[in-house]
Amino acid sequence: MTPKNIITTIKERQPNIKSIVYVGCGASQADLYPAKYFLEENSKDIRVSLYTANEFNYATPKAVDSSCIVITASLGGTTPETVEATSKAKKLGAHVITLTHIENSPITKDADYVLVHGFEKNYAAKLEKMTLAVQLAVEILYQFEGYDNYKEMINGFDKIYNLIEESVSTVLPEAKKFANSYKDDKLIYLMGSGATAKVAYSTSLCLLMEMQWVNSGNFHNGEFFHGPFEIVDKNVPFLLFMNDGKTRPMDSRALTFLQRFDAKITVIDAKDFGISSVISPKVVDYFNPMLISGVMRVYAEQLAIARSHPLTKRRYMWKLEY
CATH class of the missing domain: 3.40.50.12570 (Rossmann fold)
Incomplete structure (x- = not known):
């Protein structure tokens, strides 16, 4: 599924999403930050938060329920804390999306939706996780609240990978x-x-x-x-x-x-x-x-x-x- 299709499906099941919670560790947590930043700046109604995985596990926000989308990320899909957080979010009734490089890895077991991203092919591939997270955020905003600069963001997604490859070739x-x-x-x-x-x-x-x-x-x-x-x-x-x-x-x-x-x-x-x-x-x-x-x-x-x-x-x- 694409980010657009995932959010469309969630909206059909739950028209009233109140919160988005991003969960990861280390670099994966950092890769989720631009998406959190985008939603925080542009959303008027949706609560947005970013947790390191064990913080989420030990001090789970009360907002994690059927009105919440939880987005987790782990490159190899095996980070124990993030695997646990994914399962916990699922048990609490949230709509759970996970980003990982490894299909069928442990983190995907309890996720409702999985986006498998690249990594090895080139420098741009290493940024697919971060970019997909922002794509999900854009779709959340656009589909639940509307977003005036949606077309500009879609154009940016079309251009960013080539720009990365062109840029790294010069440095x-x-x-x-x-x-x-x-x-x-x-x-x-x-x-x-x-x-x-x-x-x-x-x-x-x-x-x-x-x-x-x-x-x-x-x-x-x-x-x-x-x-x-x-x-x-x-x-x-x-x-x-x-x-x-x-x-x-x-x-x-x-x-x-x-x-x-x-x-x-x-x-x-x-x-x-x-x-x-x-x-x-x-x-x-x-x-x-x-x-x-x-x-x-x-x-x-x-x-x-x-x-x-x-x-x-x-x-x-x-x-x-x-």
Whole structure:
């Protein structure tokens, strides 16, 4: 089924959806954030929330019932906490949709609807989970409340994958420069805003701490001046994500401050790749995270090469009981 067909079917069964709950862990939770961000900004009537899976399991929101859509995600479909959350949502009567790369994986057992996404084919395929989640969000808004920019979003979905592939094909020189410059840093800070805020979060937690064993922190650019900016100094390493859209002034303000004190800065800017010339400025905010994530993957791969530390290397994950 397509996202459109799934939401049409749910609406036929339950015309009065009151809440949407997104559930995942780590990168999968972050991949759901742009969808949550879209609905939060545009929906007038629907309650929207995002939970890490065990928080959902231990402190389940009362809104999870037949008037709720729960959307879960797990790349391999085996994350124990998210599998449990999917089953719990089903038992509570919610309409459960799951996103996974592996058909018939454990997470699909209690899901009402399953969207299987790509991953290996190319860089764009790695962003299918995030994009499908936003497609579901757009259909929820359009079918239950109406949405003036629906056509612009559909056009964006048609264009984003090609834009990612075109963009990543140009960034290798800058990615190598980043890798060689940052390979010996013991700590790297990540910053982002808007729909891209959780890209900074997942890059920090997953690509750096999990996959490279590099200490990292992440801040929302709007929160930067409410505490974190005190650690800025000459040559302190930062990686800043800049959006094309409404929250760009926050990104620019943060960049100006970092430059003022001669911090060590690398910027990945969606505007550099011409995103608003391909996708309508009315909806460009919601496509920044896909593009920036695709480009960041190239940077991460080059950092792994420069550090002689493969992205697949682990010492605890999947190796110990925890």
